[in-house]
Amino acid sequence: MEQFPLPFPDEAALLVKRLEAAGHEAYVVGGCVRDALLGMQPHDWDLTTSASPDEVKAALSGLRILDTGLRHGTVTAVLERPYEITTFRVDGKYSDGRRPDTVRFSRRLEDDLSRRDFTVNAMAWSPMRGLVDLFGGMEDLHAGIIRCVGDPEQRMQEDALRVMRAVRFQSRLGFSIEPETRRAVADHVSRLSLVSPERIGSELRQIVAASFAARAIRENAALFHFLTPGCESERTLRALEAAEQTEIVFPASWADQSVRLALFFHRLGSSSQSKIQALRFSNELIDRVCQLVSLHDAALDLTRPAVKRWMAKLSLEQLRRLVKVKACLLAAQTEAKDSDRAVLTRFWDLVQQIRQEGAVCVRGDLAVHGKDLIAAGIAPGRHMGAILDALLDEVIEERTPNEPDALLRRAQELNGKGD
Ligand code: ATP
Ligand code: MG
Numbered sequence: 536m537e538q539f540p541l542p543f544p545d546e547a548a549l550l551v552k553r554l555e556a557a558g559h560e561a562y563v564v565g566g567c568v569r570d571a572l573l574g575m576q577p578h579d580w581d582l583t584t585s586a587s588p589d590e591v592k593a594a595l596s597g598l599r600i601l602d603t604g605l606r607h608g609t610v611t612a613v614l615e616r617p618y619e620i621t622t623f624r625v626d627g628k629y630s631d632g633r634r635p636d637t638v639r640f641s642r643r644l645e646d647d648l649s650r651r652d653f654t655v656n657a658m659a660w661s662p663m664r665g666l667v668d669l670f671g672g673m674e675d676l677h678a679g680i681i682r683c684v685g686d687p688e689q690r691m692q693e694d695a696l697r698v699m700r701a702v703r704f705q706s707r708l709g710f711s712i713e714p715e716t717r718r719a720v721a722d723h724v725s726r727l728s729l730v731s732p733e734r735i736g737s738e739l740r741q742i743v744a745a746s747f748a749a750r751a752i753r754e755n756a757a758l759f760h761f762l763t764p765g766c767e768s769e770r771t772l773r774a775l776e777a778a779e780q781t782e783i784v785f786p787a788s789w790a791d792q793s794v795r796l797a798l799f800f801h802r803l804g805s806s807s808q809s810k811i812q813a814l815r816f817s818n819e820l821i822d823r824v825c826q827l828v829s830l831h832d833a834a835l836d837l838t839r840p841a842v843k844r845w846m847a848k849l850s851l852e853q854l855r856r857l858v859k860v861k862a863c864l865l866a867a868q869t870e871a872k873d874s875d876r877a878v879l880t881r882f883w884d885l886v887q888q889i890r891q892e893g894a895v896c897v898r899g900d901l902a903v904h905g906k907d908l909i910a911a912g913i914a915p916g917r918h919m920g921a922i923l924d925a926l927l928d929e930v931i932e933e934r935t936p937n938e939p940d941a942l943l944r945r946a947q948e949l950n951g952k953g954d
Pocket of ligand 2: 566567579
């Protein structure tokens, strides 16, 4: 029997064994087989079986089984973690460009593997039966190729989401898309209008954030020209490449998903907001990315008060993202100067230094608060707010020390002036 290339989870083995013991065929299939064969830890293990959903439930009686997608033949066995178990399936006609009108269960693994999108995603493995690879998936995995199972034109026509899935796997794995599949991708770009914005947004986000994004975008320019015109420029792609390199001024690990999305969208400037909103990213991600886009060109003044004002405006993480965005954009410029890079490192050094000192950046850091001013006889209200802001300015600019006595004295003076 063939060895599985990674530790095979005991739970998945147990499920396969129980199904086989009841007289059915069962395998792990799809993404987990692909990732394991590449030596990568799969994030979930999906099973495929000849058993109908009722037969699965009977074979696994005593385990916790949820009806997660009965219509499509899927139940989920919940052990330490969940396992989706789907009956071998043949997809019926596709008339909406996204989902089959009907699905039919089958007793043949071959039927199920044929409906899957790419050869590298169409392999099954079981401890009893070994690897089943009917479409040359293993060979394509070794050669680094994304290739449709069957006729690429027809497969893209059936389900337009596959256009984005092809590019996503290219971007994540660093593979090439086989020429006919690539042509089919380009030919079916406009059919993405049939796919929901959420799905498109989710795929796009993953494409842009993956390691080989620049090449994936460059080689599928038609797709990005359709989805996000203006974002596929060579400078943007060079900035994404810089995000992947180990030390572009700052560590590569700082180039998280938000940084990469900000690099991708930066040329859209203020119109990036509506574009990103239309892709239905989470509100948190939208806010982060839009803020980085709007600030990517902001000047970094190297005085301490200026740095403190940045620290008051942005969280430390977001500030770190901003300097990384700037560093990547700088690396993408042919005329980049050492002095520009030096500004970024100097700025970040100042941020670190000010943070270590625990220096005042926001009102809450002041040694006096509203209640102290009230106790000192200053009336609460808008005027008091203005006094606190003025104190904050003076402390940030290091004209007044952050000490209660000094601050209260200044508050009284300012209060007197304001009357
Ligand atoms: P990921 O690591 O992103 O989860 P995956 O390959 O597991 O990658 P899933 O979306 O979880 O992708 O789908 C599991 C499997 O189902 C795929 O490997 C593929 O065999 C099949 N599949 C998923 N979506 C499609 C589709 N749109 N058309 C055809 N087959 C698909
Ligand atoms: Mg998966």
